[in-house]
Each structure stands twice: as structure tokens, then as C-alpha cells.
Amino acid sequence: MVDYSVNSSVALLLVNNPPVNALSHAVRKGLADGMLKATKDTKVKAIVIAGKGRTFPAGADIREFSGPGKEPWLVPVGNGIEASGKPVVAAIHGTCLGGGLEVALFCHYRVALKSARVGFPEVAIGILPGAAGTQRLPRVTGLPVAFDMITSGRHVPAEQAKKYGIIDEIVTGDIVNAGIRYAMIMVGKSTIPRRLRAKPVPDAENVQKYADAAMAHVKRKYKGYEAPVYCVKAVRASAEKPYDLGVENEKTLFNVVGKSGQARAQQYAFFAERVVGKWEMPGGNSQTAKPIPVRSTAVIGAGTMGTGIAVCILSAGLPCYLVEQNQKFLENGLKTIKALMEGSVKLGKISPEVGQRAASLLKPTMSYDDLTGVDLVIEAVYENLELKKEIFAKLDKVCKPSTILCSNTSSIDIDRIAVATKRPEKCVGVHFFAPAYHMKLLENIYSTKTSPDTAATVMKLGKTIGKVPILVKSCQGFLANRMNTPYGTESGFLVEEGALPWEVDQVMEDFGMPMGPFKVRDLSGLDVGSKITAEIAKTLGVTLTDETRFMAGNRYSHMNTVLANMGRLGRKSGKGWYKYEKAGGKIASIDDDVITVLNNHCKKLGIERRTISSQEIIERLMYSCINEGFKILEEGIAKRPEEIDISWLYGFTFPKYLGGPMYYANQVGLGRVYDRICYYHENFPFSKHWVPSQLLRRLSEQNIPMSQWMASPGARL
């Protein structure tokens, strides 16, 4: 796990634990043994630690956190490195993260390739740096940078890290040779002045000010998350305690936060994100399918989604046609894209060069004939089957035979759109989430005809544009919106039965959702929901009126459409379930008019309003969705619970510290969830989302935990 060799009086400890050289027990032991050997060997005058293959160690082996762990621990290994009288150089390439950066900070010198990145991403998996990182980084960078890096988990490019003092020199060429060359220069130099433990924290006298600011920041930005709070406490101690006590304190904090439910959930989410990349569909999978190269693209429709999707594509440096039917909409769309790109540059999400290049990559047009040569088209026009079919038929005629045709439909079965073409195997759903330039989920949908190569192409495209792509089978609403439908439907019923929209929102925000369901509706636009409902009603042959309470035997609430019909379209019109400071405003306030409309609506339908508890709100919103999630698994729409959880984490910003709804259900206990679903089914027999899933019934009756169903090692942590 650590290859030992000596080259011109420099010992090389080359960590060899693919794929990311994680600091497993064997690696820690290999480093300790290597240090011992190098110290004893009188011919060795300096030591280099590096990583074989693609990276310097990217951190501890997260899988080991579930077990009791085995000595040697990383801190004593690091102490051995630091105490060495022979200079030790960390030669960094790839990603030097977490425990990897801690090892590097125990070394006396750090050199790195320009392409390398360093960071402490522990916070993202619910823990804090536990091998003295919280004590050593502030001694190098000072408190503000240490608070920022450790609480954000961000990866810092090597050149920036050099400015912070983390890296001593940027080197070129082969990293091992560069490390050895650097080590030879350091031969004979005393290591004592290079030992970080003995250094003071530069701005210790201002610790109160920096720590208070960091704490306020994390409580606001990472509301509900425990790890960032623990990170602040640990870093703070670096300026308030002597080094050894600071390390002890870090260990205590690590042991508390590391054993929390949040840490387990976040580590599950880490592995789940990787599991969904290993997709399967009839006739192929991620290993066997071959993506076609995508060098040029087109987006149809310059509305809310089309502009957001174009921004994603342009930010990745890909050319993009933007096609509209309406000149004014096209001009507005271009303005939106320009503003979004400028905003991304300002926020540092993309470089100014990429921002500038985007202008030349974007090709606005009103003519489909320009699309003959593009590799992939994404349609994002109104949610209307006939319109989408018309556009697909047109694209089928003008585009070259290899072009992949994608729809951003939120609900329409891809098979129903693909029939309009002679290339159904090249038709696929690519469902972005609003706002498309921000939300990380890309739900790719295969129809009965989509080929694995087409699926592979959109899965790859998802990664290229910085999304987390999942692949699911087509059905009405697909995975995400189908499973989320009861969430919206039940929230609608709750306000009809007696809760107020802002009460429901508050309960769900306290649960961990960044925005309650009614604020989300206002953001998406009430007309979008209303059009989707109209489309479903049309399919079912139902005529909707203000008094419609059932659709095809299912309970239904018309309140959303009642508001939409009043012109209350949400944020964009300045009024929806809330009122806003202006059309396009963001500050939601309670609107008494909504209470009046609600009361009138209930009176008209003869509904008696009642008090509803927070527990009932959570159960009705979450358990109804979880029940649907199990049906989605039963039907093979998703292959694994991880796909479901990832769709909620990145499509609906479900709190990572709860892992996702399926993971959450497992934590609550499948038996309890099933019993409550049966209870609500008895009380609300006209809502088919309460008909208990047979899979859930079986798992609950046979006491089989979800973790046995999950593919990711995190599920068993």
C-alpha cells in the first residue's frame, strides 16, 4: 500500500491504494513503517511522500468509519513525520484532501503541480478534520482562511494554496521527480523551524471576532447541519489552547460529530452519488454503452428552462444554438443568459474567460434549419404534448441522422413524444430542475425505445455540465416529479383541511427543506403546475372547474389553479401563495387575500377546517412520497433507492443530513412508516398515493432494513 524506494539519498514513500490513495489502515501502517526505515537508513538524507497514479491521498478511507478502526491512527503517524530530523517533502498532485492534506501539513515542505487542489472536505460528509488539520491549518493560513476552508470544504487550486502559505512551491513535470529534486535542496537543513506544532496562530488575538463571524455564517448558510458548527469550535480552539490540547479537543469533537446520525447520512449520500453513475437499463449499462461525442448543441425555447439549460451548456464551453418562435422572447432570453453568465463570473462559478467565450458560443436563431449539423438538441418549450411532438417531428427532419433529441418535459412519457420521429432510439428525456443553472440534478429518462448509447450520451453530458445525472425509466412524471407529486398534492389538501400555506412551509423548513412547498410553487410558477394538471386532466378526459374535487376517482384540490386563474402566478407576477415586493420579487409575505380565497374555496366545497399538527404535516408530506418511492422501485422506474435519494438531494434540496427520503424512512423504521401509511390510507381512501406499496409491506413485515436493498457502502455505515 506504500511502496518504499531510495533514489539518490532520498527515500520515497509512494502511496499505492487506488483509486484515490485513501489513507486506509494499511496505508497508515505503510507510512509509519516507511518513516521508520528511512530514519534508520543513514544513506537517506531526505524523504518524499507522494501518491501513485492519479492523486496524492484524497483523505481517510470513509468506509473505515463504520468499524472500530485500527492503529496506527493518523495523528501518531503524522507526529512521526513531523519529528523526523530529515526533511520530509509532500509532493502533491491531483486532490490532496482531508487526511491527505493533514499528512502534507505534518511534512516540513509541500510542493505541488499547478493542477493540484487541496482542501478539507470533511464537513461535506458530516465530520471535521480529525488528524490535527483544524490545529495545523490556522498556523499556516491564519484564522479567516482556516475557518473558511474547513467550514466550506472547498477545494483550493494549488496557486491559491501557495498564496495562503499551504504550498511552498509550484513545480512542473513528473511530481515524484520534482519532489525528489526539491528534497535534495533541503538536505541538511534543520527541520525544527518547519514544525507547525511550534508555530503560533498568526491572528490569535482576534479569535473571538473571527469565530463569532464564522459561527454566524455557518448557522445561516448551513442551517440544520451540525458538522460546520463543530468545525468552527475546533478551529477556534487552535487560537485558544496550546497545540496538544487543541488536538485533544479536536479528537473529542470528532468523536461526537463522527458518531452522529447526520454524519452517517451524509456519508451514505457521498457513496449514493457515486452509485448512481453505475446505471443499468434493458440492453446495456454504464460499462458497456458508448456515448456519442457531443461537440455542438441546440436548445429549443428561450423561456425559464431553456435559458437556464443554455447557461449550463455554455459554462461548460460547448457551442449552443438557441431557437425561438418569437423574436421578443428570443431577445429577452438572450438578456437573461447574459445576466446569468455575468452573475456566474461575479460569483466565481466560471472564469471571466469562459464568460467571454460564451458570447461567441451562443447562436440565437428563429430557424430550425440552422440545426442540421448539431449533435444534440434539448427541447424546452411549453408543457404540451402536441407541441412537443410537432417540434420533434421537425427536428427529425432537419437534424443529421445521428443527432440525439432530448426533451426537458417535466411529466410527459418520452415514448409519447418519440413516436413523432423515425429515430425513437435517439430520443431521451433530460429533465433539468429549476433554476436549471443552479440545481445539480439531471434526471435522464429512457423510453422503451431509447438505446443504451443514447442514455450513455446524456449521462456523460450531465457530468460535463457539472450535474449529478441519474437514469430512470420513463413513466408519467418519471422518478422525481412522480414521487414528489404526493408532496404537492398533500400540501394542497392540508391547506384545504385547515393549515395555512405559511404554516406548512414553516414545518417543512424546520424539517430541513430550504423552502416550504408553497414557496417552491411560487418560484416555479403556479401556471406551470396548472398546465401540468390540465395536461393530466386532458389525458384522463376530465373537465376541470373550480368545484372539481375528484379526478378519475382520486381526491383533487383545485386551489392552485384557482389562484393561477386569478393571475397569481407566483414570484413572476408578484403574487401567488404569498405576496412579493414586486413582480419578480423574492421577499415572500403572508397575504390575507389568500386566506379569503382559501376560506371561500372551502365554504364552496363544504370543507370544515381543523387544526393540523406539525407531525401530521411531516407524515403526510413525507410518508406519502416515501410510499410512492417504494412503488417506483417495485416498478423498476428506479433501479435502486440511491437514485431516489439523489433525486431529492439534488432536485429538491432535501437535507443531506437526513440522507434522502428512502434513507430517512429506514431511520424512522420501515414498520412505523408502513403503519402510518396504512392509517392515512384508511382515513383518505380516495388518494391512491396512500394505497400501501407491496414492497414496503413486505420489507416491513419481514423486518428487512433498507440498507440490505441499497448498493452503496454508505448505507451500511
Ligand SMILES: CCCCCCC[C@H](O)CC(=O)SCCNC(=O)CCNC(=O)[C@H](O)C(C)(C)COP(=O)([O-])OP(=O)([O-])OC[C@H]1O[C@@H](n2cnc3c(N)ncnc32)[C@H](O)[C@@H]1OP(=O)([O-])[O-]
Ligand atoms: C480521531 C479519529 C481520527 C480520524 C482521522 C480523520 C482523518 C481525516 O480528517 C478525515 C478524512 O480524511 S475524511 C475523507 C476526506 N476526503 C474526502 O471526503 C474526499 C472524498 N472524495 C472525493 O471528493 C472524490 O472522490 C475525489 C475528488 C477525490 C475524486 O473524484 P472522482 O475522480 O470524481 O472519483 P469518484 O468517483 O468520486 O471516486 C472514485 C472512487 O473512489 C472512492 N472514494 C473516493 N474517496 C474516497 C474515500 N475518501 N474513502 C473511500 N473511498 C473513496 C469512491 O467511492 C469511488 O469508488 P467506486 O467504487 O469507484 O465508486
Ligand SMILES: NC(=O)c1ccc[n+]([C@@H]2O[C@H](COP(=O)([O-])OP(=O)(O)OC[C@H]3O[C@@H](n4cnc5c(N)ncnc54)[C@H](O)[C@@H]3O)[C@@H](O)[C@H]2O)c1
Ligand atoms: N419551469 C419549471 O420549473 C420547469 C422545471 C422542469 C421542467 N420544466 C419543463 O420545461 C419546459 C419549458 O418550461 P418553461 O418553464 O421554461 O416554459 P416557458 O413558458 O418559460 O418557456 C417556453 C418557451 O418556449 C418557446 N416556444 C414555444 N413554442 C416554440 C417553438 N415551436 N419553437 C421554439 N420555441 C418555442 C416559447 O416562446 C417560450 O419562450 C416544459 O416542458 C416544462 O414542463 C419546467
